[in-house]
Amino acid sequence: EAGVAQSPRYKIIEKRQSVAFWCNPISGHATLYWYQQILGQGPKLLIQFQNNGVVDDSQLPKDRFSAERLKGVDSTLKIQPAKLEDSAVYLCASSSDRGAEAFFGQGTRLTVV
Amino acid sequence: KQEVTQIPAALSVPEGENLVLNCSFTDSAIYNLQWFRQDPGKGLTSLLLIQSSQREQTSGRLNASLDKSSGRSTLYIAASQPGDSATYLCAVYSNYQLIWGAGTKLIIKP
Numbered sequence: 001e002a003g004v005a006q007s008p009r010y011k012i013i014e015k016r017q018s019v020a021f022w023c024n025p026i027s028g029h030a031t032l033y034w035y036q037q038i039l040g041q042g043p044k045l046l047i048q049f050q051n052n053g054v055v056d057d058s059q060l061p062k063d064r065f066s067a068e069r070l071k072g073v074d075s076t077l078k079i080q081p082a083k084l085e086d087s088a089v090y091l092c093a094s095s096s097d098r099g100a101e102a103f104f105g106q107g108t109r110l111t112v113v
Numbered sequence: 114k115q116e117v118t119q120i121p122a123a124l125s126v127p128e129g130e131n132l133v134l135n136c137s138f139t140d141s142a143i144y145n146l147q148w149f150r151q152d153p154g155k156g157l158t159s160l161l162l163i164q165s166s167q168r169e170q171t172s173g174r175l176n177a178s179l180d181k182s183s184g185r186s187t188l189y190i191a192a193s194q195p196g197d198s199a200t201y202l203c204a205v206y207s208n209y210q211l212i213w214g215a216g217t218k219l220i221i222k223p
Binding site for chain 2: 004006033040041042043044045048055056091093098099101102103104105106107109
């Protein structure tokens with residue numbers, strides 16, 4: 001069974017530029033999560049999808065972050081414009097349903113300079 | 114509001130020792146608890162998931178226990194190896210959210 005795929009693995013951008021991350025969850029998984037992880041901290045939930053609907057985006061900075069999940073499968077997370085404090089690892093995870101075991105991708109390490 | 118704490122933040126032990134990592138949570142109304150491993154620069158690998166109705170789960174040298182009434186979970190690692198060096202995070206599924214601890218960084222000295 002293929003795992004959660006994320007791309008790119010690394011990205012360096014200048015502040016005020018835009019960036020997009022892509023995630024392909026495990027086939028058949030209804031729930032998809034995007035997390036932000038700053039070094040030394042636990043992951044912080046940005047947005048949770050159930051199929052192609054948003055169930056929690058309370059911690060998503062909506063003035064600069066946006067996310068979509070096309071046809072309830074792949075998802076993209078965008079930051080526009082980026083700030084220095086956005087430097088972090090962005091993790092995508094999926095589970096078969098809400099509350100089921102979550103599986104993570106390798107993450108995208110973003111550096112904003 | 115659910116809060117998850119992992120103590121200690123870092124632990125260094127000699128190879129071969131058995132060890133216990135701790136995770137505590139403030140609200141016993143959880144759906145499940147999951148232990149993860151994270152290697153530097155990598156994503157998270159799921160180790161064990163314990164449903165709220167279960168007391169423990171085992172996988173190889175790993176054993177995780179859950180005591181909802183006291184708000185505690187432990188991850189027991191038997192016969193530790195240098196390859197076990199990583200950060201271990203616990204997360205509770207509560208109120209439709211995964212709530213995370215900050216992790217314990219484990220170093221196994223050869």
